[in-house]
Amino acid sequence: MSHSKASLLTILSNSGKRALLALSLTSAAMSTPALGRVEPIVFPENLSTGTLIYSAGFSVTLLPRSVAEEELREVPTLAAQMRYNLAPRFSLSAALNAVYISNQLKLGAAWSASVGQFTLGVLDHFGFWFGFADMTGFDTSAIGLMNYPGLELGYRKESLFFTLRLEGILVIGQRTAFGSATVHRAKLNLAGVAANFAIEQPLSSELLFLSMLRLNLAQPSYHAWLAFSGMETWALYPELSLQLVF
Numbered sequence: 001m002s003h004s005k006a007s008l009l010t011i012l013s014n015s016g017k018r019a020l021l022a023l024s025l026t027s028a029a030m031s032t033p034a035l036g037r038v039e040p041i042v043f044p045e046n047l048s049t050g051t052l053i054y055s056a057g058f059s060v061t062l063l064p065r066s067v068a069e070e071e072l073r074e075v076p077t078l079a080a081q082m083r084y085n086l087a088p089r090f091s092l093s094a095a096l097n098a099v100y101i102s103n104q105l106k107l108g109a110a111w112s113a114s115v116g117q118f119t120l121g122v123l124d125h126f127g128f129w130f131g132f133a134d135m136t137g138f139d140t141s142a143i144g145l146m147n148y149p150g151l152e153l154g155y156r157k158e159s160l161f162f163t164l165r166l167e168g169i170l171v172i173g174q175r176t177a178f179g180s181a182t183v184h185r186a187k188l189n190l191a192g193v194a195a196n197f198a199i200e201q202p203l204s205s206e207l208l209f210l211s212m213l214r215l216n217l218a219q220p221s222y223h224a225w226l227a228f229s230g231m232e233t234w235a236l237y238p239e240l241s242l243q244l245v246f
Contacts, residue, residue: 163196
């Protein structure tokens with residue numbers, strides 16, 4: 001009888017130990033925050049493959065006084081991006097800025113390599129821009145093709161993602177129509193350079209907040225086509241973009 005009691009106590013003791021171990025593991029798992037499903041859209045590193053990422057928001061470009069009149073200086077646009085992580089180091093992307101009068105669609109690809117918390121990337125985008133101004137007694141439109149080759153450096157600090165991107169701005173060609181008259185420009189030339197600084201931070205496991213400042217040092221950008229500026233000197237075009245990544 002005493003032997004049966006001892007066996008029963010041993011079984012209960014072992015069961016209690018297993019229960020305490022399972023409880024401690026469950027408690028530890030509950031106290032560890034889960035990694036968010038949404039990944040950054042600007043940060044150069046691919047955190048996973050086969051992932052499709054979207055963002056939407058708005059951007060505002062400030063035109064210099066030497067290019068545009070006071071009432072045309074601020075150009076707000078709707079902004080959207082899409083990124084597909086095709087392979088561990090290779091991604092495809094698209095970006096759209098639209099406000100009818102001035103619009104641009106970018107398509108491109110990027111390659112990256114990471115060392116510790118840092119990621120170095122190489123990218124190239126082609127941009128097709130177009131604009132319309134069909135007001136009463138004033139009918140004009142413009143289209144153009146751009147190229148944006150660049151380098152980028154990313155730094156990850158826990159759940160914060162910092163990205164610095166440097167790009168060239170190349171004009172491949174453009175066409176402006178004033179009624180029945182047209183002006184063509186088909187000579188490839190370096191029209192400027194740009195520096196982007198972006199911060200991406202999580203709002204929840206399903207949402208990231210992207211804030212990005214872009215400084216364009218260039219000849220009149222596509223935003224300023226309606227100003228009919230013929231200046232060839234470079235000017236500063238700051239651009240602020242705020243978007244939600246999901």
